Amino acid sequence: MPRIIQAIRGMNDILPDQIDLWEFFEQTVRDWMAGYGYRNIRMPILEQTDLFVRSIGAVTDIVEKEMYSFLDNLNGDSLTLRPEGTASCVRAVLEHNLLYTGPQRLYYSGPMFRHERPQKGRYRQFHQVGAEALGYAGPDIDAELIAMCAELWRKLGISDVRLEIGTLGSTESRALHRARLIRYLERHLGKLDEDARRRLHSNPLRILDSKNSEMREIIDGAPQLLDDLDEDSLAHFEELQRILRNQGLDFEINPRLVRGLDYYNRTVFEWITGKLGAQGTICAGGRYDGLVEQIGGKAASACGFAMGVERVLALMIECGNDIPRAVPDAYVIHQGEAADGLAWKTVRHLRDRGLNAILHCGGGNFKAQMKKADASGARFAVIIGDDEAQAGEISIKPLREAAEQVRVGLAEAAILLKRT
Template structure:
């Protein structure tokens, strides 16, 4: 048995108090940005039926084959899975609660996702995402809106070192044409395919183009391009997206090899990438998934066009930190030190009075001399120490000592304390 005690599961990390302020800043900026674009928050459970992800993500994908945390419910034998991504859960919730009957939906969510991967910087077994989904919109304008929303979010967060890559997977029909040509090409290079590519040759050949094996790069570079097999409608959609982005001043690169790791994507796909995080450079990715609503709904007639993206929170925060963005925590207004039974009661009254007026007041708990308590007050970072002893109780007043500036300690009535502490400082009397 380890002598170190119980520790967090590898790849599942604690977020400590000194780290949380950057998270909270990010979350507030996201809420403000989503609200500005008319997106509403939705929250789904972290455990779903395993079949939801097999049906939506695709059985022959790394996520389903290798990475999902699945288990049997011991009460009824159902196969359940900790969600590895959020889109399928969001679409399931939209269908289950008939939200599309009220019209198209602009939704967003955030929370933990789970994948059993080898932990490394920027890739964890429990990681957090912001997901944004626009359901019921068919045109390239909503694709552009999501991309522009991301661009605006980077500006609000102070992030500049990112680039946008866009591509298209076309329609089901154009992918079928491309799939046939791609398999024919790869079959001519069977001897050079690695084990993973050989296994996927006939089940999911498009995923071979996403291989990170450097020995496969020459074969991938010479493969047919899906852009050359686009049908007329898919090409028009892609050109419409590019036109809007150019008109809105959004720089982008077309990546003909851009393939998402989830089978439900069609037409538009995009990624926001940085060069400052090493191998885990994609901080946000998404695209269109027009067939997923029908696929999860279980039958024809439930189809609805849709588009969305997911943003890796840990990666975005790592990029912010790498860019020198630091969010300091809140500074307490007052630390209340007190000694004696009567002073204890007056101290409780004092902190309540100050908090009701919007001030942050820390009450010293436990024992300790005034000197020891003042050390605690200084270490807390508070701007002022509020001192309550027998003299203050008898006079119905409190003493206020500035801790961060050179100024005199003063004694004031409790009714005057909030305005004084909220001001620029104490000048003495």
Template sequence: MHPKLNAVKGMNDLLPPQSAAWEWFEAQVRELMRAYGYRNIRTPIVEPTALFVRSIGEVTDIVEKEMYSFTDALNGEQLTLRPENTAAVVRACVEHNLLYDGGKRLWYSGPMFRHERPQRGRYRQFHQVGAEALGFAGPDVDAELILMARRLWQMLGLTDVRLELNCLGQPEERLRHRQKLINYFEHHLDRLDDDSRRRLHSNPLRILDTKNPHMQDLVNAAPRLMDELGAESLAHFEGLQALLRAAGQAYTVNPRLVRGLDYYNLTVFEWVTDRLGAQGTVCAGGRYDGLIEQIGGKPAPACGWALGVERVLDLLEQGGVQPPAQELDAYVVLAHEPALAVAMQTAERLRAAGLRVVLHAGGGGMKSQMKKADASGARHALIFGEDEWTAGEVTVKALRQEQREAGQQRRLPLDPVSGLIDSLGPLE
């Protein structure tokens, strides 16, 4: 006997019935994106390593420690399993000149990969849905993306999420703030943890995002980026806040809110919750006006967000939100083997009419088949016995209480099939 093989740690199988919740969530996302005029884009899972080094930043945790990178054995090319998808979307837009006739609203979904310690809400293979608006400069698009996420929470029935905002300004403003941060933290080296000391000269802004409780007072007293912002950056941020207030969207300005990726500027935001422990960020995004040029395209503004699918579904479960069941209309019971061909043809005709039908397979007697029919969740059992086969009929047996009230059991002719379709109830 061969030894059993298991999935890679932190890369999880998705099995029924859990997969039904994912399908329901994905359907909500597609409806949302259609409502806002965002069009789907699909990029490869594997990209050149240089794409992420250039866009995310060489001294970020993702590039330094978390990327799944390897050398192509055939041509020596350096490749990486995508750790995030914004850079890949921008690469595709630049490569195919998608912005030649104006801005584009795009969305994506799929797996991402980061090599980190698996824990609740953080996996080595995880899934994201993202929305990207490329070629639009104003705070109106920032607001649109934020309100789009709000509408998704409403569609899903999520209430335990709140919005936090910040403004990172422009590169020259961050540069001034960066030097002040370094000077400040250098005067308090004895209070920095090892991770913060490592980041001090490479990415000091990330120190502000520390979760170390012993450093909170120190971080709270650090120089504020907001004090370095010029008139244009402040006007953009004030414009966004005015639009959110007009839309009735509550928010908190969090001056410590930063992003772990180097390409962000101006607006950054997070939808957060207290229900998922340390991994409380459900959706995060912001503006990245310099990234298109950085990847080789003509300068153009851009803004977007990404949400973690596993975290959203975990939050739904925590809140007791139950996706609607995927109900079967009928389960076909074969009580007479010669009726198989007729039963199969009938099932196909019902499916062609939009009904959801399972044909029993694997043999077994009438009693065991009826147990499986009931366990399937189907609203009706379609019984093909010897008498039915001889008469060209089928017995329709109600399995759920609401169908029983309309009649427990009846025999119907197979032709015309419209009568059988009507007996199974209205299509949902």
């Protein structure tokens, strides 16, 4: 007997018993996004590898270690399973000239792929919801995106989350800070680990995000980007803080907040929880004003965020949210040739009137079928035997409450099931 083929490690099946939570989250997100005027966009999961190298940055963990890339056998192009959604979204906006009609509020959802060691909250295929606001230059859109997230946490019943904000300044102020940071780190070269030494001259800001506890003292003593901010970036950051305070949103300023993608500038933020262990960031984002031009378009302002769906769902469970299971309204059991015909007619009648009805298949006596009806979670069993078939009626038995079984005509059935 051949062995059972299993899913790739870190790429998980989402089973029917789990799907109610997913569908509740997805419907909540659709309604929430619509409430802020964000329209859905759907991009392919495969893109040209160069899109991510140019946007994310060649000297990043994602590009260096985590992308699933391969050569297209047809034409030799290097293709990559998307590791994140922002670059793909911006590519689609440019390719289809969406910014010609004005600023865009867009959102997407779907699977992303990164080749890394699977662990709780960190998978090779994972899902994200992302929002991108393109063509908006002021800190008001940054603040709105953050406020949107705060509202979503309330809608999902999520607690124990905190907001950290920071700023990466402009390209010029970051270049000034980069030079100062390199000089500082060079004085401590002997205490840097191999990864930090490799990044010292290519991407020194990423060293500040190191999780190596032995470098903690060096990192804590490093120059802060806030001290090198240009006047416009500082004003942008201060206005963002003012709006957040006016909206009653608590936040912490984290001067070491560094995003793992090179395209960010000015505002960066993360929503963090203490309930998920090491994988505590459930949503992160910021401003990326240079990305549109970097990919090949005319310079345009942009800001956005992405949240890890698996992490958000895990946090919902940790917060004790009780998501009601989707159950059918009726399970139709039947026995006998005449009853079979009426059973088919009954389920069509109920479905046409907006009720969810399961038709029993596979035969069996009434006792066995009733067990199936109960196991389905249905609110009612609809029973059709010879007596019902001859009378053109059906019997309705409540399965979840103490109430009498009743026998009614088909026209009354849907009314009764909807009313109770």
